[in-house]
Amino acid sequence: MTPQDSPHETSLARRLIVGGTVALAILVISVWFIAPGSVSTNDAQIDGHIHPINARVSGTITWVNPVVDDTHFVKAGTILARLDPNDYEPTVDRLQGDVQSTEAQLEAAKLNVQISEATSVSRLSAARAAVEEAQAEKATAEAQSLAAAASVAQANAVYRRAEDDRKRYFALVESHEISRSEYDQRATEAATAEAQMKQAEANLSAARQHIASAEQRITERKGDVLAAETAPQQIATARTNVQRVDADLRKARATLKDATLNLSYTEIVAPVDGVIGRKQIEMGQRIGAGQLVLTLSPPNEVWAIANFKETQLEHLKVGQNASIHIDSSGEDLQGTVESVGGATGAKYSLIPPENATGNYVKVVQRIPVRVSILPEYKHAPLIPGMSVEVRVDTRRSGSR
Structure with a gap:
């Protein structure tokens, strides 16, 4: 207190401080009693999963x-x-056989691809070599044919000369100008020349047949070459066949799995x-x-559903502490507000009210609120459908 402060001013300041404190206390007490501390309802029951x-x-x-x-x-x-x-085992057995058969087909198809890939190059090389061999045989046969034709011409000339000598000697022997032995010698030479000529003609015919055969083999070997040149297409076809059989196998396995599941059911x-x-x-x-x-x-998978009036939800929030009173045992359990329903109970009913027709009477609606039960209280014998009373502390939230 300074010398300038008068006793009257000091007393006034003290009165103002005390008055302000009392007013603040009255305000806090008024808010405490006027603001709702909790909301409760007896329209509640235990709920749970029913499988x-x-x-x-x-x-x-x-x-x-x-x-x-x-x-x-x-x-x-x-x-x-x-x-x-017995209604399902025969189907499973039959489908197992189908799967095994298709698996064998798939293995055969894969082996066919491997064989086709391994033999495609060698088949083409062998076919081309066979064509060259047949062409060489034809050339040899043509050379033999030319030689045989020359032999035929030579044998024919020898035969004509020998035959002319025989005829001349035959006239001489008839006129007794030469002996019979000289004629027989010329006749023998003519017969021999004729035989040699026929042999040469036979050789010529054989050579020509050999040429024809060689030409036929060339045509066949060229066909083999064309077939061998289609090996890529054959390999592609074999691979496509593998894909088809593999798809059939997947289908058969899926059908077997379905039948096996039915048997297990x-x-x-x-x-x-x-x-x-x-x-x-x-x-x-x-x-x-x-x-x-x-x-x-399940006995432990339970919670409480409390149907609060819509007028009680102003201060109710998720996470607030709740007390659950069990009517059957009188026991009080603790929990928390887990969620608030997205619609009123009337809207969830099978036949919701239609207020657009007839006389309208305003009714306070109830909204379901899910309250989870703390784990330490789930030992209690709780059965879905049991009646309970739920009280929510709207001033506090969180764990106790």
Whole structure:
């Protein structure tokens, strides 16, 4: 306090400070009591997954697991029932044979490609060599033909001379100018010359036939060359055949897989742990594909659905802490707001109200809010459909 401050001014300042503090306290208390601290509803229940177990194939039930009955608990993987496999095993056996046959065809087609690729070059070389060989044979045959033709001409000349001598000597022997032995010698020479001429003609004919044969072989070998030159097309065709057989094999395997799956579906297996409900199967019963046989409710996969009035959602947010009171046991569980529904319960109903016709009465709508249960509280015996009361603390959020 300075000498200039008067006692009156100091007292006024103190009163202002105290008054401001009291006003601030009154404001905080008013906000605390006026603002809603929580919202609650008794329109709530436990919800959870209910798995419908349907038959995936049709058949006759030949066995039902003795543990399968309403309210009984089963583990995932438990065989619930079996259908008669005789409806599906023959198909699997037949398709296995089809797959094995197609696999053998595919191996043969692949081997054919390898053979075609390996022999294409050698076949072409061999065919061309065969053409050259046939052409050489033809040239030899033509040379032999020319030699044979010359021999024929020579033998023919010798024969004509010998025959002329024979005829002349025949006239002389008839006139007794020469002896019979001289004529016989000329006759023998003429016969020999005739034989040599016929042999030369036969050689000429054989040479000409050899030429014709060589020409025929040349034509054939040229055909082999043309066939060998189509080896790339043959290889492409063989590869296309491999692709076709491979496609047939994939198709056969897919069909076999489908049949094998159908056979495996004759065992109805529990996909999850759960409590059985709505059992609808018995021994000897004929069921169809897609038919409901029972339901499974996992005991620990539960949450609460609280239907709050729309007027209660102003301060309700995802992540806020919630208390769940179980009507059956009186136990209080803790959880958090997980999500708020995207529409009112009336909109989710099978026949939503139509307010565009008739007299309209305004009704406060309810919106479903999902509340997750904290893991440490899931030991409680909670069953989907149980009635609960839910209270949400709208002032705090997050973990407790």
